[in-house]
Amino acid sequence: MTKIYGIAGEAVHLRVNGQDYVLHVAPIQTLAEVIRSELGLMGTKIGCGMGNCGACTVWLDGKPVYACLTLALDAIGHAVTTVEGLAEGELSALQQAFLQEDALQCGYCTSGQVMTLAAFLAENPQPDPLAIRHAMAGNLCRCGTYPKIVRAGLRAAGLLDEERVSKS
């Protein structure tokens, strides 16, 4: 017997940032929409809605996914983590590094960048810059923070060579 969820069927249970939610969602709704509209967690942004920019990156069981290409129903039974769930009250080492290295400008892509990079660093605690760049290739930044995102990743991993970027 096919289980029917959504407004025609049962409420769904979603676990987001360690919290349990009971929601009625339409089958067509993406995880990005539900995170924002139903749960009010606005840190996850929608830049394109079709998997071309990475601004909506969240974790599904700790692995980065594009929330705009994930149906809310596909998150049932999985742990969803958004940028709001990254740090418990205080900033994670990576978020601190973003601030110190100025790896953000307008900030709209920043949540997605942080989520992708944090997941990468968890698997690769001693990365080289090229590996970081490959891992981050799916997160666009129009302001051009890319060089500083690499520095932030290296800093968070304790690998930053204190060479000055800017000279007078």
Add this chain to the structure above:
Amino acid sequence: MAKLIKTRVEVEGQVSEEWALVERPKTIPWDIEQELNVVGKPMPRVDGMARVTGAAHYPSDLRLPGMLHASILRSPHAHARVLRVDTSRAEKLPGVRAVLSRNNAPGKPWRRNCPLFDEVVRYVGDEVAAVAADNPGIAQQACRLIEVVYEPLPFVLDPEQALKPGAPEVHAGGNLLDGEPTEYTRGDTAAALQAAEVVVEGVFETPTQLHNSLETHGSVVEWEGESLTIYDSTGNVHGVRDRMADWLGLPKNRVRVISDYMGGSFGSKNNAGKYTVIAALLARQAGRPVRLFLRRNEENLATGNRAATRQYLKIGASKEGALQAIQLRSYIAVGAYTGWGASVSGPVQEMYACPNVHTLEYSASTHTGPPSAFRAPGYVEGMFALEVLMDELAETLGLDPLELRIRNYAREAPGSHLPYSSNGLLDAYQEGARAIGWEKRQASPRGDGAIYRGIGMASQVWGGSGGPPSYADIKIHPDGTATIITGTQDIGTGTKTILTQIAAEELGLPVKSFEIEIGDTQWGLYSTPSWGSMTAASMGPAVREAAADARKKLLRLAASYLHTAAYRLTIQDGIVRGVKRGKPVEKPLAEILDELDNIMIVGHGSRNPNPTDVAINTFGAQFAEVEVDADTGEVRVLKIAASHDCGRILNPLTASSQIEGGIIQGLGYALMEQRLVDPQTGAVINANLEGYRVPTMLDVPEIEIRMIDRADRAINNLGAKGLGEPPIIPTAPAIVNAVHNALGVRLHTIPLTRDRVLQALDPS
């Protein structure tokens, strides 16, 4: 005592006059040798925490109670008469709360004498109708139910074609903006070209570049009786407020525009958008707040662009490389619904000491989306043509390209002959050349198998003086903390941070005791829009003046409290220190204020006028090293060395972010970005981030920045010039010149896609 003055405002190459209220200055520029405490230090952003935790709310994040979602119906035709618009089926769809079309929208002109929804549509994406509904899905579905009968008409996409007799007219009266080209002359260019020992020429083509800020354009709009609140993703809250008040017939104090955090602009969010007035009309009709944010494809159709150009450029010089004449005839495809095209003639007029210059500029309407400013509008386009042809001139003369630039260095502003307030160009050349290793550049192509390497460079000139009017207040609270109150914007540049640094430096209070308000027309004071690299050089000095005013008042207050004279006291790190009857005295400001109950100190400051006897410009140079695969046509930029003179650097951390950001956008312009329009239908083929390629993390080269960090004491109390736009100007020509150095072939059209590179290598 404030004085009313008329001041000359120069923004994006356009000069106008504006009234401003200015106070007698309380500050003088800091000494060049003076070590400052906070200004000039690499301080992290004061509002970074909110952005890095997802706590910052952008206008597109706003959810108001009862809010509706709106969607716009757009024309599928590049040019058509709209014979009939029938919204009846849309109105009946459950969940639809308001519908707007030419049947019920006010007919008042919005742009170029055309109403919101005209009888003619003029580009694929042109607005035809709009719906507000309970959710975005219903709104979009309702749009599909609106029946429109179009009569397609012939259209024109190319600017030169648009000016030929018989070309389809975009607007009545012809496609040439102002009915005539814009002309600039100095000297006698025709004669000088005739007489020149060497003449080089070329035809250069640049693409339409799309901003694609990560946050799309849009507003959330709410009426409260006859008062209107607009949450807009904008870089110009006062401009939006004024335009909306004017169009809707409302007094200015009943329209409030708010834009605190916002997701990027690059010039596309300089003015009120049609989506804002559409949202306001829908909200009024429905009696509920309305959210109208564009989707990514709409962003690529209807929100502005850097216009495509075709430039016919000729340079005449002596055998020694002294420029004698430059002649530029340019065609700019400005799109529909605009009376403005960014002039591309600035670089040719301003960059070098050339006595004879003639520029003739044709801005042509075309059946494509309307333009907007895009980071250094016109100068990016014009510098590409100029600097690529300058390299060819160097080659023809057998001169080193950098040497050719240096030989034509302008010691004073070429047109006006005014002395520069400061000019670090020669130092920028030197620093950039050193950083890239210019001496290892080979004069002719050198390859290793199919891989060729090359080094190239390009110069930069831009405005960046800032100017009045801009105003700021600083409130000191009874606990010694302070709030800086401005009406300025932060489009990603770090405005709040540099203004806080300036206030902290002048007031002598620690940085952490400041809060700063921006982006609200209600609580803030008029500020320059965040365009033209204006913000730091306009708001910064006003904030410093406000801090000086507050400081003066605080010292007088402290002097009364301590029973000594104000001139015997200073404030540093929040502590009042000085001398009283020969003995040192010291007390934290917070303690003094705490004992004085509810006293409030407010300092006010305004931006004073710029000196008129100097030319205020920013200068710079970028050097690129590239690697080209002659088999695939792929260009890889290995390194960019950038050196710019933007006066005093207020914060090297945020400044380097601007430089890197500009370089990366310039790289995109050189190698991969172009709006592609189908010639058969006029439709934009790549209206998304998959087809319109913006640089990714893997496209970024090594970037070395060597700023000429030198205060310009002649211009304002900070000694700072603007820096948002300089870094995008020389990047593309530096890269193209490097590719030419690598391959030895002429490249006059960008972006340098693989097919273009391969075509240049093998024209058969």
